Amino acid sequence: MSDALPPLAPELQVSRWYNTAQPITLRSLRGRVVLLHAFQMLCPACISHGLPQARRVHELFPREQVVVIGLHTVFEHHAVMGPDALAALIHEYRWPFPIGIDMPGSDGDGVPRTMRELALQGTPSALLLDRGGRVRLHHFGATDDMALGAMIGQLLAEAPTAALAASDMAKSRAGDHSVRADCDGGGCVAR
Amino acid sequence: MSDALPPLAPELQVSRWYNTAQPITLRSLRGRVVLLHAFQMLCPACISHGLPQARRVHELFPREQVVVIGLHTVFEHHAVMGPDALAALIHEYRWPFPIGIDMPGSDGDGVPRTMRELALQGTPSALLLDRGGRVRLHHFGATDDMALGAMIGQLLAEAPTAALAASDMAKSRAGDHSVRADCDGGGCVAR
Amino acid sequence: MSDALPPLAPELQVSRWYNTAQPITLRSLRGRVVLLHAFQMLCPACISHGLPQARRVHELFPREQVVVIGLHTVFEHHAVMGPDALAALIHEYRWPFPIGIDMPGSDGDGVPRTMRELALQGTPSALLLDRGGRVRLHHFGATDDMALGAMIGQLLAEAPTAALAASDMAKSRAGDHSVRADCDGGGCVAR
Amino acid sequence: MSDALPPLAPELQVSRWYNTAQPITLRSLRGRVVLLHAFQMLCPACISHGLPQARRVHELFPREQVVVIGLHTVFEHHAVMGPDALAALIHEYRWPFPIGIDMPGSDGDGVPRTMRELALQGTPSALLLDRGGRVRLHHFGATDDMALGAMIGQLLAEAPTAALAASDMAKSRAGDHSVRADCDGGGCVAR
Numbered sequence: 001m002s003d004a005l006p007p008l009a010p011e012l013q014v015s016r017w018y019n020t021a022q023p024i025t026l027r028s029l030r031g032r033v034v035l036l037h038a039f040q041m042l043c044p045a046c047i048s049h050g051l052p053q054a055r056r057v058h059e060l061f062p063r064e065q066v067v068v069i070g071l072h073t074v075f076e077h078h079a080v081m082g083p084d085a086l087a088a089l090i091h092e093y094r095w096p097f098p099i100g101i102d103m104p105g106s107d108g109d110g111v112p113r114t115m116r117e118l119a120l121q122g123t124p125s126a127l128l129l130d131r132g133g134r135v136r137l138h139h140f141g142a143t144d145d146m147a148l149g150a151m152i153g154q155l156l157a158e159a160p161t162a163a164l165a166a167s168d169m170a171k172s173r174a175g176d177h178s179v180r181a182d183c184d185g186g187g188c189v190a191r
Numbered sequence: 192m193s194d195a196l197p198p199l200a201p202e203l204q205v206s207r208w209y210n211t212a213q214p215i216t217l218r219s220l221r222g223r224v225v226l227l228h229a230f231q232m233l234c235p236a237c238i239s240h241g242l243p244q245a246r247r248v249h250e251l252f253p254r255e256q257v258v259v260i261g262l263h264t265v266f267e268h269h270a271v272m273g274p275d276a277l278a279a280l281i282h283e284y285r286w287p288f289p290i291g292i293d294m295p296g297s298d299g300d301g302v303p304r305t306m307r308e309l310a311l312q313g314t315p316s317a318l319l320l321d322r323g324g325r326v327r328l329h330h331f332g333a334t335d336d337m338a339l340g341a342m343i344g345q346l347l348a349e350a351p352t353a354a355l356a357a358s359d360m361a362k363s364r365a366g367d368h369s370v371r372a373d374c375d376g377g378g379c380v381a382r
Numbered sequence: 383m384s385d386a387l388p389p390l391a392p393e394l395q396v397s398r399w400y401n402t403a404q405p406i407t408l409r410s411l412r413g414r415v416v417l418l419h420a421f422q423m424l425c426p427a428c429i430s431h432g433l434p435q436a437r438r439v440h441e442l443f444p445r446e447q448v449v450v451i452g453l454h455t456v457f458e459h460h461a462v463m464g465p466d467a468l469a470a471l472i473h474e475y476r477w478p479f480p481i482g483i484d485m486p487g488s489d490g491d492g493v494p495r496t497m498r499e500l501a502l503q504g505t506p507s508a509l510l511l512d513r514g515g516r517v518r519l520h521h522f523g524a525t526d527d528m529a530l531g532a533m534i535g536q537l538l539a540e541a542p543t544a545a546l547a548a549s550d551m552a553k554s555r556a557g558d559h560s561v562r563a564d565c566d567g568g569g570c571v572a573r
Numbered sequence: 574m575s576d577a578l579p580p581l582a583p584e585l586q587v588s589r590w591y592n593t594a595q596p597i598t599l600r601s602l603r604g605r606v607v608l609l610h611a612f613q614m615l616c617p618a619c620i621s622h623g624l625p626q627a628r629r630v631h632e633l634f635p636r637e638q639v640v641v642i643g644l645h646t647v648f649e650h651h652a653v654m655g656p657d658a659l660a661a662l663i664h665e666y667r668w669p670f671p672i673g674i675d676m677p678g679s680d681g682d683g684v685p686r687t688m689r690e691l692a693l694q695g696t697p698s699a700l701l702l703d704r705g706g707r708v709r710l711h712h713f714g715a716t717d718d719m720a721l722g723a724m725i726g727q728l729l730a731e732a733p734t735a736a737l738a739a740s741d742m743a744k745s746r747a748g749d750h751s752v753r754a755d756c757d758g759g760g761c762v763a764r
Contacts, residue, residue: 424658424661424662424665425665426665426666429620430621459661461657462653462655462657462658462661463661464653466652466653467615467653467658470615470650470653470654471615474615474616474617474650475617
């Protein structure tokens with residue numbers, strides 16, 4: 001790892017929020033650890049693994065320490081994954097954490113804006129931001145609960161201005177335990 | 192059990208088929224056992240349990256003996272569970288068996304026609320038809336694999352004109368092992 | 383399949399019974415379907431898969447139709463899998479069905495008698511006997527619940543003197559869905 | 574939490590070691606995080622949950638940071654859970670981490686010594702020691718992977734002399750997500 005600080009996460013660009021009375025900015029969450037879960041409602045690994053895992057994080061840690069945000073990053077099948085379809089999904093599955101719709105890209109039909117700025121490869125993707133808003137995990141595909149828990153634990157133990165080296169070990173290992181997404185490459189990897 | 196035969200399943204009323212070159216009629220399947228799996232694409236227990244179980248049945252038994260048919264019986268959220276949304280779901284999950292869209296009811300927005308004629312309570316529902324086309328299992332909610340396998344095995348052992356008593360035991364017990372659907376009553380039970 | 387009948391299962395040779403007031407003979411069970419589950423208490427796949435599946439069979443089907451019997455076929459680590467150790471296992475796991483200890487072979491330290499007469503390859507092994515006492519499934523390794531349920535269902539549908547062809551299909555397919563035993567070959571395969 | 578430091582773990586009292594060329598002392602592990610997993614080989618929740626979880630910890634984290642030690646704390650069925658029986662278990666399940674047999678108590682037949690000094694309630698029990706050898710988690714029953722991972726992550730982020738407050742949150746919450754042990758109270762709780 002270089003001496004450079006990890007990058008600050010760019011601000012969310014969200015066209016509509018669910019499960020929150022107010023729009024949420026990453027800036028307002030400084031001081032807390034943030035799990036940003038990027039998903040698509042028709043992505044099988046998101047439904048079977050990513051969103052349930054996000055729910056477990058939401059339930060395990062105190063809200064004033066760890067915040068979970070879902071980000072609906074639609075880059076395919078746009079016509080059938082619109083706001084009303086997402087609302088029905090959230091209702092049926094009772095996802096309890098705030099979920100935002102990533103704002104469409106300028107072409108209106110490709111990769112949405114936050115997804116592009118975060119350089120996500122596809123869905124599901126999990127990003128962990130430290131208390132200072134910096135991206136400390138950037139992972140495409142599924143991560144196992146123990147590895148994700150370990151990284152959150154390390155970030156919780158840091159002061160907002162802490163040296164960042166402590167989490168590097170877990171970060172470098174998280175990928176070793178990834179579960180292959182069971183959707184096909186053409187389906188859930190952003191081109 | 193009375194001396195009366197179980198009822199013949201009414202014919203499917205399907206507006207569009209997927210995964211089959213030709214429309215399918217129950218009549219054409221006489222001589223085989225049929226698993227009819229009624230689902231909605233936004234019903235959590237259908238996605239997590241019912242459809243994967245239907246896939247296992249499809250893979251376990253020879254096609255010339257057991258046929259699996261999915262029936263998309265939309266009775267809620269009609270606007271976001273249309274033909275294109277279903278097509279995207281089938282594509283992403285790679286459901287391999289024929290799936291038909293149950294024809295909308297006369298009011299256009301309530302319980303669809305086959306669902307009404309079959310008197311289904313909601314989704315997921317599993318129906319087993321014997322080689323003679325008669326309804327031998329009619330189950331709302333999840334059934335465990337062993338109980339479903341036992342019923343299919345009993346139906347396979349019958350000649351098309353066999354006496355029907357043999358499967359009654361398993362039929363009466365299948366309900367004991369139901370898993371509660373994890374969607375809420377208001378969501379997946381047809382009113 | 384030839385025209386020859388499947389073989390009658392040889393009688394159990396058991397040195398001690400648990401969970402039954404009376405010794406059990408296969409002959410006394412004619413008229414019922416019998417699942418004979420051969421296991422060793424230190425065989426990982428027996429503990430994680432075979433015995434829990436035997437419990438599910440025991441719980442799903444009526445006792446007057448299907449009988450589950452466990453057979454402790456110790457062919458290794460004899461010194462630490464004796465009657466008292468087995469008693470403690472049964473107590474801790476609360477296995478609810480009758481379990482017998484297979485009688486030691488003449489050499490006292492190798493493959494036990496019933497195991498040898500049944501020509502079992504190792505543990506776990508599942509045998510299904512039809513109502514006439516004939517061996518209709520003889521499977522080493524794990525079988526999935528749906529395939530096992532289908533075979534039991536077919537055997538239940540037969541009269542004791544029924545033609546046997548009906549179950550051949552499921553029998554021939556059960557092996558396709560075997561789960562690899564997670565103990566090593568040297569550990570749980572009888573030499 | 575009081576201002577008092579958590580207690581130093583008492584040294585292990587082990588009569589025989591497996592999977593290690595040298596006896597292991599907790600003192601020699603200072604500087605690393607230690608997961609001490611207390612189990613009995615006939616305790617169902619140990620076999621199905623605790624030991625597999627210990628294996629996952631062993632595989633996820635680098636050995637120079639996190640050390641996993643199994644401790645066979647036999648307090649019942651002593652006659653059938655001796656050293657040879659344990660050796661056979663370790664061989665069959667291929668548990669990869671060091672395992673020690675807790676030294677019998679002075680009465681020879683009750684709660685063993687380390688278990689008594691650690692005041693364990695029963696099996697499975699998980700203890701986490703920080704880099705300074707202090708007991709930071711002391712949990713009877715199953716813990717979920719995410720909660721355990723979070724605690725390990727927090728301990729990894731601490732310097733050996735760090736203030737201890739950081740992990741209190743996760744510690745206090747781990748219990749909320751315990752899985753009930755599936756053995757009976759009389760079986761696996763030490764009296």
